Amino acid sequence: METNKKMCIGLFSGSIDKLTAAGIVMGGAVADDMDIDVYVLLQAARAFRKDIADDYSKLELAENPTYKDQFVKSMEGLNIKTWLQVFRELKAAGNIKFHICGTAGKVWDAYKMEDFVDIADEICGIGGYITDSQNADVHLFI
Amino acid sequence: MTQEELMQLEITKTVDARGTSCPGPLLAAKKAMGEINSGNILEVLSADEGTKKDIPKWATKKKHEYLGTVEESGFFKIYVKKA
Numbered sequence: 181m182e183t184n185k186k187m188c189i190g191l192f193s194g195s196i197d198k199l200t201a202a203g204i205v206m207g208g209a210v211a212d213d214m215d216i217d218v219y220v221l222l223q224a225a226r227a228f229r230k231d232i233a234d235d236y237s238k239l240e241l242a243e244n245p246t247y248k249d250q251f252v253k254s255m256e257g258l259n260i261k262t263w264l265q266v267f268r269e270l271k272a273a274g275n276i277k278f279h280i281c282g283t284a285g286k287v288w289d290a291y292k293m294e295d296f297v298d299i300a301d302e303i304c305g306i307g308g309y310i311t312d313s314q315n316a317d318v319h320l321f322i
Numbered sequence: 323m324t325q326e327e328l329m330q331l332e333i334t335k336t337v338d339a340r341g342t343s344c345p346g347p348l349l350a351a352k353k354a355m356g357e358i359n360s361g362n363i364l365e366v367l368s369a370d371e372g373t374k375k376d377i378p379k380w381a382t383k384k385k386h387e388y389l390g391t392v393e394e395s396g397f398f399k400i401y402v403k404k405a
Contacts, residue, residue, distance in 0.1 A: 207349055208348065211345060211348045211351075259341050259342060260343050273349060273353065
């Protein structure tokens with residue numbers, strides 16, 4: 181029996197633009213029936229806090245930060261959903277697991293699963309990321 | 323297939339993904355494929371330029387048969403036969 185290809189993403193960025201890009205890449209991978217493991221690292225762990233994730237006033241762009249308003253407005257005009265909505269829909273459509281780095285969470289005062297958005301699957305150490313990235317067919321660091 | 327032949331296909335299911343950007347149409351196509359039977363024909367409506375190349379490539383990889391694309395005003399129709 182043919183097994184699905186695996187993608188592993190080290191998601192470091194907590195910026196709107198890079199999270200959006202990650203969502204687009206994951207969308208392609210879900211359409212290709214890939215199994216995806218996302219390791220939510222330092223800045224991304226802040227974006228995954230449930231009191232921050234959906235609040236674009238608390239998130240910035242990684243590049244061209246002065247164009248944030250234009251970027252957000254353009255996304256809305258194109259009917260592109262927020263990064264969290266995209267992640268949530270992809271998780272429902274495919275096999276995606278979001279592993280939150282425990283240390284990263286602590287940096288942002290988030291210690292328990294209930295501190296994070298509902299798509300988070302577990303709080304973990306770095307060992308899982310190293311193993312999954314070694315076993316993945318595609319490994320990305322965003 | 324010619325444009326005329328494409329226009330005369332017996333469509334099993336149509337998904338209108340014109341309101342979405344990449345990868346929306348691709349994901350809509352994947353979902354719709356799961357809802358039709360082998361040999362059935364899926365029509366995907368998209369206004370996203372990238373989808374024109376994306377869906378044929380995806381369909382071929384998934385062993386479906388890409389039948390062709392018809393250009394309309396401001397959008398296009400992509401036809402895929404399920405494997």
